[in-house]
Amino acid sequence: MSNAPAPQSAPAAEVPLSAPLYGASFGQAIQRFFKKYATFSGRASRSEYWWWALANYLIITVLYILIAVGGAYDPNTGLIVAGPLAIIAYVVLGIYGLAVIVPNLAITWRRLHDTNRSGGFFFLALIPFVGWIILLVLTLLPTNPAGSRFDA
Structure with missing residues (x-):
């Protein structure tokens, strides 16, 4: 009886x-x-899609927390004004927003394809009040194998 290590399975092929x-x-x-x-x-x-949505949410939340923490009290006016940390966080938030606007649209477009819908369904989000809810439901739907028609 030997204590030989169990054979390792081959790594899964990269998708x-x-x-x-x-x-x-x-x-x-x-x-x-x-x-x-x-x-x-x-x-x-x-x-x-949803792992990215979580990461994006966390990044934006951290930046907004920095903006809130970076505020400074102005005794002359009694208001809270943006301090240096808040200004930097605003700039980073703006740059970040511009950097991910196209890939956010692209991943949503591809997610809609996976549910066998045209990426143009994204524009339903422009319907006031309910559009974002419709888009949320569409991105939550399970994969539809017929969506393979969108594969390039």
Whole structure:
């Protein structure tokens, strides 16, 4: 009887960028988000989309906290004004927003493709009051295999 190590299984084949990565981890989703920066063709799995949505939310939350903490009390007016930290956080937030606007649109477009809908459904979000709710529901829907028609 020997204590030989158990054989290791071969690593899973890397999923190409042109295919959705189902069951993506947080890190994989972030990597794929930036690798497919402006790719509107193909599909994005729910895990790819929602891990990125979480990361984006956390980044924006941290920046807004820095803005709130960076405020300074002005005794002359009795108001809280933006201090140096808040100004820096505003600038970083603006640059960050500009840097991710196209890839956010692209990943939403690809997520809609994965549910077998045209990326143009994104524009439903422009409907006042309910548009963002409709888009939220569409991005929450499960994968539809017929969405493979959008693969490039």
